[in-house]
Amino acid sequence: MDSVAKKKKKHSFISLLLYSALTGLVVGLVLYGFKRASVWLVEKMLYIYEYVQNHLLLIPLLFAGLILMALTVSYIIKKEPNAGSGAIPRAEGFLRGLISFQWFKTTVATILSSFLVFFGGLPYGIEGPSVITGTSVAGGVKSLTKADDSLNRYILTSGASAGFAIASGSALAGVVFSLEEMHKRFSFLLLMVSMTGAVFASLTIKLLDNLFNTGSIFFPIGYVETLPLNHLWLTVILGIVAGAAASLYNIILEKVGHFSDGKLKHVSQKIKLIINFVLVGIAGLIVIETLGNGHELIIESMSRHYLWTSLLVFLILKVILITVSIGSGVTGGLFVPSLVVGALIGALINELLIGFGFPGDYTKIIILLSMGAFFATTISAPITTVVFMIEATLDPTNVLAMIMTILVSMAIAHILKVESINDIVLNRMLKKKNSGKEYYIYELTGQVIPNSFVDQETVRDILWPASTIITTMRRIGDNNHHRMVKNGDKKLKAHDVVVIQAQTYDLNQTIDELYALMGEQNFTIKLLH
Numbered sequence: 001m002d003s004v005a006k007k008k009k010k011h012s013f014i015s016l017l018l019y020s021a022l023t024g025l026v027v028g029l030v031l032y033g034f035k036r037a038s039v040w041l042v043e044k045m046l047y048i049y050e051y052v053q054n055h056l057l058l059i060p061l062l063f064a065g066l067i068l069m070a071l072t073v074s075y076i077i078k079k080e081p082n083a084g085s086g087a088i089p090r091a092e093g094f095l096r097g098l099i100s101f102q103w104f105k106t107t108v109a110t111i112l113s114s115f116l117v118f119f120g121g122l123p124y125g126i127e128g129p130s131v132i133t134g135t136s137v138a139g140g141v142k143s144l145t146k147a148d149d150s151l152n153r154y155i156l157t158s159g160a161s162a163g164f165a166i167a168s169g170s171a172l173a174g175v176v177f178s179l180e181e182m183h184k185r186f187s188f189l190l191l192m193v194s195m196t197g198a199v200f201a202s203l204t205i206k207l208l209d210n211l212f213n214t215g216s217i218f219f220p221i222g223y224v225e226t227l228p229l230n231h232l233w234l235t236v237i238l239g240i241v242a243g244a245a246a247s248l249y250n251i252i253l254e255k256v257g258h259f260s261d262g263k264l265k266h267v268s269q270k271i272k273l274i275i276n277f278v279l280v281g282i283a284g285l286i287v288i289e290t291l292g293n294g295h296e297l298i299i300e301s302m303s304r305h306y307l308w309t310s311l312l313v314f315l316i317l318k319v320i321l322i323t324v325s326i327g328s329g330v331t332g333g334l335f336v337p338s339l340v341v342g343a344l345i346g347a348l349i350n351e352l353l354i355g356f357g358f359p360g361d362y363t364k365i366i367i368l369l370s371m372g373a374f375f376a377t378t379i380s381a382p383i384t385t386v387v388f389m390i391e392a393t394l395d396p397t398n399v400l401a402m403i404m405t406i407l408v409s410m411a412i413a414h415i416l417k418v419e420s421i422n423d424i425v426l427n428r429m430l431k432k433k434n435s436g437k438e439y440y441i442y443e444l445t446g447q448v449i450p451n452s453f454v455d456q457e458t459v460r461d462i463l464w465p466a467s468t469i470i471t472t473m474r475r476i477g478d479n480n481h482h483r484m485v486k487n488g489d490k491k492l493k494a495h496d497v498v499v500i501q502a503q504t505y506d507l508n509q510t511i512d513e514l515y516a517l518m519g520e521q522n523f524t525i526k527l528l529h
Contacts, residue, residue, distance in 0.1 A: 124332025134163020
């Protein structure tokens, strides 16, 4: 490769980092406003519910407002389906090239519908909307700067990392999340764009928090006791319970999704949303603690503020409201709500242990272990969870106990053959999206054009079109022998002949994406199935 080509590749890599940095900065600015507005709306929502509890004549007005919000959310989702349920799986579909979107429309619709969801008291957090907003804003950065199409999904990845980093308050968790959960693989380029997006978004948020004095700790729980070696047996018990509970939770949400798409497919989303908002209103008037994402329940359960009967009521109502919300197709984040469910399970186990004479000195760590294991199992992201728990609690002393509990919990889910909730939702989305279509499997043979994006990159670093694999390659001067591409560690070079197998509903789209990566050319195409 000559010096001109090397300079071009170097420039391409630097450009990618600059786009990722710009994405992180813009996402940080947008989500700072989104986050502050969401906090304000939740505060006002709680004030309204408390006021109505003391002025019962206003109940009809409350429910009229909830119905109006439900109708508005229904209208928004009808105009922009990408503002509907399954924000993180949907963003994953964006990153992997499985779902198309219009960045401005998706961004505005997601933010507006999320505001109504939070103001209505639905059991959702900012995490899902933050990730999909970060991803769609990244699409805007790519579009407005007219970045090369080969960089598109890398820029989207930096936006998703930035979104999760801001929502979770953990830059490192934002990086790991994109690799472990969104792409389900690690590579140098993905790591670099994820880190850049998360870092610049986190720096933006920290600067704005310092400027406006708005910063907060995710879990202000103070000192967390270290679980001693002679009590590590608790990790097994907590892991078994959390694994079984998370598996049941995912199965319930999967069944509800299928029931909503199947038996209730003739019921309009408008009606489903009205039922959702009204049910939340009824629950909120009776048990106000069930409103919103439930973040405060985690803090208060660690101080043993509630009786076990109250904890059980909170758990049942939370699961019911989350289930109904999933079925209605409304947008929202399940990150904190899932942590809350895990925390309530841990709090109940803690009360049971204390009832049998176990010391109450380990309440916080028992709840944290249950919470982490439950969450890690629901989304099948153990590394993200461990990183987040350390960064959110500022407690690295219980890492071994956390890993042990998650290990047991995920083993239970694996034995029960339960999938990640995000995979379940994404598969359901794709099934609906491609209903009535027929896919074909093709073998495409092409060449690496000099100075194209893939030139001098390893196979694993490339975000190839969805549902494609590189089967073999042939290098000039290699006696014309094809070689298998193992583990993705082969570095592609100019003029290499590459054989690609693609399962696609749209061959032209797949070829266009390959053009962006390998350079425009005439691929040899063979229909396999």
